[in-house]
Amino acid sequence: MTATAPPRSTPEAGPSSGKSAGRGRLRPRVPDRLRRIGLPYLLLFPALILELLIHLIPMVVGVVISFKGLTQFFIRDWGSAPWTGLGNYRLAVKFNQPVGEALLHSFWVTVFFTILSVGFSWLIGTAAAILMQDTFRGRAVLRAIFLVPYALPVYAAVITWTFMFQQDTGLVNHVLHDQLHLTSDKPFWLIGPNSFWALVIVSVWKSWPFAFLCLMAGLQNIPRELYEAAAMDGAGVWQQIRKITMPSLRPVNQVLVLVLFLWTFNDFNTPYVMFGQSAPHAADLISIHIYQSSFITWNFGSGSAMSVLLLLFLLLVTAIYLLFTSRKGEPDA
Amino acid sequence: MRTNRVFAATALVAALGLTVAACGGSDNKSSGSGGSTGGSDKGVTLTYWASNQGTSLDNDKQVLTPELKKFEQQTGIKVKLEVIGWPDLLNRILAATTSGQGPDILNIGNTWSASLQATGALLPFNDANFTAIGGKDRFAPAAIASAGAAGQDPAAVPIYSMAYGLYYNKQMFKDAGIANPPATWDELVADAKKLTTGGKYGLAVEGGNGTESIHHAFVLAKQRGSDWFDASGKATFDTPANVEAVKSYVDFIAKDKIAAKGDAEYAQNQTITDFATGKAAMMMWQSAATSIKAHGMNPDQYGVAPVPTLTAGATGDAGVTSMVAGINLAVFKNTKHQDAALKFVKFMTSTDEQKILNSTYGSLPPVKEAQSDPAFQTPDLKVLAQVLSTSAAPLPQVANESQFETLVGTAIKDLFADAAAGKSITTDSVKAALTKAQQQMPAS
Numbered sequence: 001m002t003a004t005a006p007p008r009s010t011p012e013a014g015p016s017s018g019k020s021a022g023r024g025r026l027r028p029r030v031p032d033r034l035r036r037i038g039l040p041y042l043l044l045f046p047a048l049i050l051e052l053l054i055h056l057i058p059m060v061v062g063v064v065i066s067f068k069g070l071t072q073f074f075i076r077d078w079g080s081a082p083w084t085g086l087g088n089y090r091l092a093v094k095f096n097q098p099v100g101e102a103l104l105h106s107f108w109v110t111v112f113f114t115i116l117s118v119g120f121s122w123l124i125g126t127a128a129a130i131l132m133q134d135t136f137r138g139r140a141v142l143r144a145i146f147l148v149p150y151a152l153p154v155y156a157a158v159i160t161w162t163f164m165f166q167q168d169t170g171l172v173n174h175v176l177h178d179q180l181h182l183t184s185d186k187p188f189w190l191i192g193p194n195s196f197w198a199l200v201i202v203s204v205w206k207s208w209p210f211a212f213l214c215l216m217a218g219l220q221n222i223p224r225e226l227y228e229a230a231a232m233d234g235a236g237v238w239q240q241i242r243k244i245t246m247p248s249l250r251p252v253n254q255v256l257v258l259v260l261f262l263w264t265f266n267d268f269n270t271p272y273v274m275f276g277q278s279a280p281h282a283a284d285l286i287s288i289h290i291y292q293s294s295f296i297t298w299n300f301g302s303g304s305a306m307s308v309l310l311l312l313f314l315l316l317v318t319a320i321y322l323l324f325t326s327r328k329g330e331p332d333a
Numbered sequence: 334m335r336t337n338r339v340f341a342a343t344a345l346v347a348a349l350g351l352t353v354a355a356c357g358g359s360d361n362k363s364s365g366s367g368g369s370t371g372g373s374d375k376g377v378t379l380t381y382w383a384s385n386q387g388t389s390l391d392n393d394k395q396v397l398t399p400e401l402k403k404f405e406q407q408t409g410i411k412v413k414l415e416v417i418g419w420p421d422l423l424n425r426i427l428a429a430t431t432s433g434q435g436p437d438i439l440n441i442g443n444t445w446s447a448s449l450q451a452t453g454a455l456l457p458f459n460d461a462n463f464t465a466i467g468g469k470d471r472f473a474p475a476a477i478a479s480a481g482a483a484g485q486d487p488a489a490v491p492i493y494s495m496a497y498g499l500y501y502n503k504q505m506f507k508d509a510g511i512a513n514p515p516a517t518w519d520e521l522v523a524d525a526k527k528l529t530t531g532g533k534y535g536l537a538v539e540g541g542n543g544t545e546s547i548h549h550a551f552v553l554a555k556q557r558g559s560d561w562f563d564a565s566g567k568a569t570f571d572t573p574a575n576v577e578a579v580k581s582y583v584d585f586i587a588k589d590k591i592a593a594k595g596d597a598e599y600a601q602n603q604t605i606t607d608f609a610t611g612k613a614a615m616m617m618w619q620s621a622a623t624s625i626k627a628h629g630m631n632p633d634q635y636g637v638a639p640v641p642t643l644t645a646g647a648t649g650d651a652g653v654t655s656m657v658a659g660i661n662l663a664v665f666k667n668t669k670h671q672d673a674a675l676k677f678v679k680f681m682t683s684t685d686e687q688k689i690l691n692s693t694y695g696s697l698p699p700v701k702e703a704q705s706d707p708a709f710q711t712p713d714l715k716v717l718a719q720v721l722s723t724s725a726a727p728l729p730q731v732a733n734e735s736q737f738e739t740l741v742g743t744a745i746k747d748l749f750a751d752a753a754a755g756k757s758i759t760t761d762s763v764k765a766a767l768t769k770a771q772q773q774m775p776a777s
Binding site: 071072073075076078097098099102166167168188190191192193276277278280281292295296297298299302 | 746
């Protein structure tokens with residue numbers, strides 16, 4: 001994979017050549033033993049502290065809150081909120097009652113949304129990356145244009161989409177109804193059942209360039225000779241894609257699909273900007289749902305319990321995914 | 334070479350650590366350089382979180398800055414202003430409450446008063462504190478009633494007051510041969526049907542805005558003698574009267590078809606745009622003069638009447654035509670500069686400042702003395718002032734009010750979406766939605 005890396009690492013210390021004086025003076029003094037055993041841990045230590053502060057402690061606090069009845073009466077001193085034991089969890093998983101029912105609904109909405117969004121993003125990204133392999137006039141420009149959705153600030157991009165999706169004055173209905181006459185009436189996109197599809201469209205538009213970027217990088221690592229040899233043996237384009245491109249892209253795809261899945265499943269910005277603090281029933285993604293439970297209805301304990309359940313689910317999915325994709329004998333990614 | 338990396342890494346970590354520390358510390362100090370509470374307040378800097386009242390956040394800064402300068406000249410107390418948009422305000426207040434590091438003084442929407450009061454983060458306005466700002470009697474009683482739960486010291490004082498009125502387009506009424514604005518809902522529906530022709534509608538509603546819908550649902554329920562919470566503060570969302578109230582509101586699109594289906598999507602004041610551009614003949618709105626003018630409609634082109642009631646001339650609860658709308662000014666309990674903060678509250682609620690600020694924002698002064706100013710004697714403001722003093726009731730001042738706004742607001746929003754999609758809205762479907770909202774209320 002990284003054929004060019006080893007020779008580069010020795011002669012020049014890339015990031016900070018300015019401190020070359022210090023390097024020269026100190027290098028010989030490091031005892032061998034420290035270098036052999038202590039140094040890796042010493043290097044890990046700062047990262048460990050930060051990891052603790054930024055990730056672990058807030059996570060533990062979140063888990064603790066999920067066992068408490070934390071409402072506005074206690075937020076000034078959340079430690080004083082009463083313990084509810086598993087009460088918040090029990091409420092969240094009582095699927096025949098409103099709270100649990102709403103959570104389960106938003107869970108399924110999120111699952112379908114994620115499958116569709118990741119699927120389409122991956123398909124479009126792959127197709128575009130393969131098409132962009134051949135050199136042609138305007139390739140660089142086209143490539144740059146492809147990356148625009150990825151580079152734009154989420155808020156600006158999504159708010160533009162919501163303007164386009166407006167029932168009365170939006171561009172989408174203007175094209176569908178006024179120009180192409182595909183619909184008998186102007187459909188709603190931001191309320192009602194269609195809001196789900198509007199959300200999928202914006203999400204795909206937003207995330208396929210990332211797939212495109214990763215896959216394009218992956219394709220560049222496939223030696224040209226393979227294709228040449230295959231072509232000599234009489235393999236067509238489709239066969240080349242199936243037999244050479246796809247297997248070679250497997251490591252990239254493994255990471256890509258996992259990352260896209262996690263991002264999409266947890267996506268908060270897109271629905272929040274599109275629908276505000278409460279999304280339509282059909283597009284009630286779990287992130288917005290939890291946000292609403294915690295910060296709008298001020299039921300932080302219940303919101304935390306839902307977050308923990310979500311975390312457990314995502315951990316489980318990730319574990320299963322890694323188990324299936326990383327075959328034995330191969331070094332882990 | 335390796336040690337070089339150690340250095341680089343350590344330096345980086347140290348730098349990050351410093352940044353983190355700096356972030357943590359800076360908020361703390363923003364609310365005052367002096368630190369001492371005793372003696373003179375000179376040299377103290379207060380932090381003020383103002384809500385968005387003008388046409389934009391920058392507009393608010395332009396309006397408020399000269400007034401804050403005036404306060405500084407009078408007292409020597411500096412005020413650091415931050416204008417916060419409505420979507421962020423509640424979260425910012427919550428964050429400040431949890432961390433204990435907030436502003437000294439802040440604006441809150443008056444419907445949140447009891448909810449925020451329950452956190453214990455706001456300074457109660459007891460007799461002593463009211464005396465420090467010039468007395469409780471200076472304020473309109475209805476405005477004080479919307480500053481906290483009954484039987485407790487208010488958690489804030491009112492600064493801007495608003496009320497709902499029925500705005501109607503005079504020319505469109507004349508063209509349709511309607512002499513007077515409707516006084517009852519039946520009249521409103523009948524008039525609006527006459528006005529709904531040729532792509533124009535009789536009424537515009539902000540169907541996608543849950544908070545807005547709550548205000549109307551509250552009034553419609555009140556007129557039917559129903560409330561959203563019982564005396565003990567427990568939710569009673571799905572009483573028959575509440576169901577009927579919500580249904581009658583959603584029916585403007587579903588059954589009467591006097592409002593455009595597209596209104597179900599409105600959540601960004603498109604209602605005002607439709608009214609001001611002649612797409613709709615009526616709307617129910619609070620203190621809309623400034624916004625209507627911004628869209629090019631002159632004050633003499635429209636009239637304002639009280640919102641209709643079930644029967645003409647109804648009184649008491651049946652005659653409630655508006656919630657008590659408005660903004661309150663609160664002091665953060667853990668401010669280090671309570672005296673200075675109270676001085677600031679006194680300044681902002683002084684008769685002169687009330688006149689200046691409320692006339693700029695098109696709202697009404699909750700301070701009685703300022704109400705007689707000519708700036709508030711325009712025909713529309715006179716009607717709204719009348720509504721506020723005679724037929725307005727505060728939203729339920731219970732700790733769970735903010736949850737009520739979200740849950741019932743969302744339910745109504747979804748009902749409007751169903752109506753727009755052509756689904757039939759029945760008593761049962763409305764009841765189911767409200768029952769579900771009620772069951773989602775956290776136990777308190």
